[in-house]
Amino acid sequence: MDAATHARYTSTAIALHWVIALLLLGQFAFGLLLDDIPRGTPARGYYVNLHKSTGILIGLLILLRLGWRWTHTPPPLPDTMPPWQRRAARLSHVLLYGCMLALPLSGYLASNFSKHGIKFFNLVRWAPWGPDDKTLYAVFNGAHHLAALLLALLVAVHVLAVAKHMLVDRDGLLLRMWPQRGPPVETAPSTLSMENR
Template identity: 60%
Template sequence: MMVQQYTRTAIWLHWSIAILLLSQFAFGWYLQEIPRGVPERSYFVNLHKSTGILIGLLILVRLGWRLAHKPPPLPDTIPRFQQRIASATHILLYVLMIVMPLSGYIASNFSKWGVKFFNVITFPPWGFEDKFIYAVFNQTHKVASWLLLVLIILHVLAGLKHLFIDRDRVFSRMLPRCFPER
């Protein structure tokens, strides 16, 4: 069966962002282990903010690229409702991928700290210090992280179902060409 693949750019963006995003999750959880008020915390929080901003920019590039390029159609053998669920999940993944870095960035600009980029360049906050606004965006950052995680787990389970149960080559649409056809 002929199944159209994603382009090399789409595949590269998908896997690099997947790895960076999952590492950023681990970094976020690690932050929770560092007690508040110790100097190391501000070092690691600024590092998390800096890597988060760079990942956010890469996500914007991906979104822009995706809006300009239609994905290859799924094979007709996939039922319509399943195709709709897949599209809805992908849209939600994009929304949450934007909400994550954006909420962290906005929260940081409503605290007196702003962002010290890689602990070297200080970006003074463009907002004002406001505990309520900070709390709203900080809470959005936390809730979005859990929603995104649940969605990623469902997304991975769906991918593995195609790979091991359906064996319909949908999985290979997102695999680099160097992998054997699956």
């Protein structure tokens, strides 16, 4: 294990990573369960609005995470990682962030090109700001489905990659993203971007 492997993400980045991962997993299952509720029934409207509302809150958390990521440099990758693996890691992280943004955004946009709009937690109705346009709805809804599928694939690859690091390379990569007992470790804020690793 080299020095870089001992470096860790900030405790805020770690908390955001795991909270968002859990919430996304739940939201994904929620989305799939929506398929079982017959269209045109009151239950469908209720649960779809709940899905939209939790999705918007998760979207805000994702924006917070991106803001944190933008202003806090991640720890350097282990020296033992060959250049192609560094490139693959960087690309997969960018794609993961892309899907995490695309999911709530496409859902929000689709909802605003449908007469239903959003009823936030079934309490407050946000009237759609767009027209009831079936084509635009289908485009954004299609993007929502595609982003969900892509996210599931990327997360599977992500988990396999971490497993390979732990079981084959034995470089302790998971510990960089694992909550630590004791006083929190925060690295100095920086103005560095996604490319800085």
